[in-house]
Amino acid sequence: MSDADQRSYHHGDLRQALLDRAAEVIQSRGIEALTLRGLARDLKVSHGAPNRHFSCKADLLTAIATEGYSQLMRATLSAANDVGNDPWVRLNAMGQGFVHWALNNTAQFNTTMHPDLSLYESAELKQATEAFRLTIKEAVAATQELGNHSEEDLETLNLFTISVPMGAAMLLTQKDGLATHVKRDKLVADLIELVVPIRERTS
Amino acid sequence: MSDADQRSYHHGDLRQALLDRAAEVIQSRGIEALTLRGLARDLKVSHGAPNRHFSCKADLLTAIATEGYSQLMRATLSAANDVGNDPWVRLNAMGQGFVHWALNNTAQFNTTMHPDLSLYESAELKQATEAFRLTIKEAVAATQELGNHSEEDLETLNLFTISVPMGAAMLLTQKDGLATHVKRDKLVADLIELVVPIRERTS
DNA sequence: AATCAATGTAGACAGCGACTACATTGATCG
DNA sequence: CGATCAATGTAGTCGCTGTCTACATTGATT
Numbered sequence: 001m002s003d004a005d006q007r008s009y010h011h012g013d014l015r016q017a018l019l020d021r022a023a024e025v026i027q028s029r030g031i032e033a034l035t036l037r038g039l040a041r042d043l044k045v046s047h048g049a050p051n052r053h054f055s056c057k058a059d060l061l062t063a064i065a066t067e068g069y070s071q072l073m074r075a076t077l078s079a080a081n082d083v084g085n086d087p088w089v090r091l092n093a094m095g096q097g098f099v100h101w102a103l104n105n106t107a108q109f110n111t112t113m114h115p116d117l118s119l120y121e122s123a124e125l126k127q128a129t130e131a132f133r134l135t136i137k138e139a140v141a142a143t144q145e146l147g148n149h150s151e152e153d154l155e156t157l158n159l160f161t162i163s164v165p166m167g168a169a170m171l172l173t174q175k176d177g178l179a180t181h182v183k184r185d186k187l188v189a190d191l192i193e194l195v196v197p198i199r200e201r202t203s
Numbered sequence: 204m205s206d207a208d209q210r211s212y213h214h215g216d217l218r219q220a221l222l223d224r225a226a227e228v229i230q231s232r233g234i235e236a237l238t239l240r241g242l243a244r245d246l247k248v249s250h251g252a253p254n255r256h257f258s259c260k261a262d263l264l265t266a267i268a269t270e271g272y273s274q275l276m277r278a279t280l281s282a283a284n285d286v287g288n289d290p291w292v293r294l295n296a297m298g299q300g301f302v303h304w305a306l307n308n309t310a311q312f313n314t315t316m317h318p319d320l321s322l323y324e325s326a327e328l329k330q331a332t333e334a335f336r337l338t339i340k341e342a343v344a345a346t347q348e349l350g351n352h353s354e355e356d357l358e359t360l361n362l363f364t365i366s367v368p369m370g371a372a373m374l375l376t377q378k379d380g381l382a383t384h385v386k387r388d389k390l391v392a393d394l395i396e397l398v399v400p401i402r403e404r405t406s
Numbered sequence: 407a408a409t410c411a412a413t414g415t416a417g418a419c420a421g422c423g424a425c426t427a428c429a430t431t432g433a434t435c436g
Numbered sequence: 437c438g439a440t441c442a443a444t445g446t447a448g449t450c451g452c453t454g455t456c457t458a459c460a461t462t463g464a465t466t
Binding site: 407408409410411412413414415416417418419420421422423424425426427428429430431432433434435436 | 439440450451452457462463
């Protein structure tokens with residue numbers, strides 16, 4: 001469908017094209033500067049066409065965030081599956097996978113973190129968010145049964161475990177932040193090691 | 204000046220009134236719904252009056268964030284000064300103070316986390332941000348000298364230490380259920396204890 | 407008392423969100 | 437096969453917003 005972008009009266013896959021272009025605009029000019037009419041111009045469709053897929057800007061942002069959570073969950077699960085069955089090693093990989101996904105998809109990540117989203121109360125987004133959090137929570141619980149802060153309340157341990165990759169991704173994706181660090185992979189690995197230590201286990 | 208809001212041709216302190224009202228609007232209707240003209244209506248001034256203080260919406264958001272970082276630094280330093288001189292205990296208190304400030308000032312906190320801010324490249328905001336981060340970094344360094352992950356790179360340890368309150372505040376301000384949690388103080392204390400443990404030291 | 411910089415007002419214009427009525431098309435089904 | 441129809445795109449409109457300009461008011465300075 002990617003080469004049917006220009007030809008016919010109908011676009012082919014305008015919805016996805018809008019989501020993709022929106023990510024580019026957010027990256028370069030920010031969420032505030034994102035406009036439905038601007039996207040329509042960029043994709044050479046009429047100014048009303050985007051409304052067939054997103055009734056308003058809030059709808060568009062919600063959809064980007066929903067897609068973002070979906071991608072983020074896939075990325076973290078994929079990272080876990082790459083490292084075997086040890087719950088500790090898996091949770092560590094998920095944390096690293098989180099940060100790497102955020103750094104590789106800053107526009108989507110920033111949109112998922114947009115504070116307005118909770119006001120829109122989208123059922124779709126809520127479901128994607130909860131699915132992701134549940135995935136993390138199960139992984140945290142699995143390590144706790146193996147002795148990861150076994151005395152701690154799971155709720156607290158879970159909050160702690162998610163906060164590190166999330167907070168770090170926030171800081172690292174900000175342009176002037178610590179993003180210019182030389183060895184990103186090492187920094188992320190060292191960081192997550194402080195939350196879910198595995199080096200003694202894998203050595 | 205707070206009672207000169209209505210009378211004269213000149214407002215008295217329109218700038219601060221705009222900042223205060225903006226925080227209310229952000230809280231109730233979100234950053235996207237915030238408009239300069241809307242603020243002007245709320246404060247019964249002409250639609251162009253806000254431009255004398257904030258040339259555009261980006262300027263306003265930047266100012267809110269700058270004020271936010273300033274308040275956040277005061278809050279964390281104040282929390283540290285309340286607990287004495289032990290660097291561990293101080294850093295722990297700063298972490299808790301961070302989260303509590305964020306939960307008590309969700310509009311300002313969310314604005315400081317707005318991903319667009321880094322694109323605006325405000326020197327004023329950058330200075331406030333750096334001042335805050337330096338404060339934290341010094342506190343982290345002080346604990347490292349006393350054995351807090353002394354083998355770790357300070358950059359990594361600092362990222363870890365900031366990420367927890369930042370990420371937790373992000374999560375807790377969205378999930379409105381936990382923000383008003385009865386045992387909020389305990390949750391925050393337990394959380395920060397996982398980053399900067401002090402209970403063995405103070406018992 | 408005159409002056410002036412700061413601050414507020416009024417008007418104008420283009421761009422945007424959001425709605426409506428209308429047009430085109432590919433898929434479905436008799 | 438050809439008619440039908442839901443999905444999707446177009447064109448027009450309206451009120452609101454950002455942003456600029458010219459003008460008005462006022463408190464402070466001298």
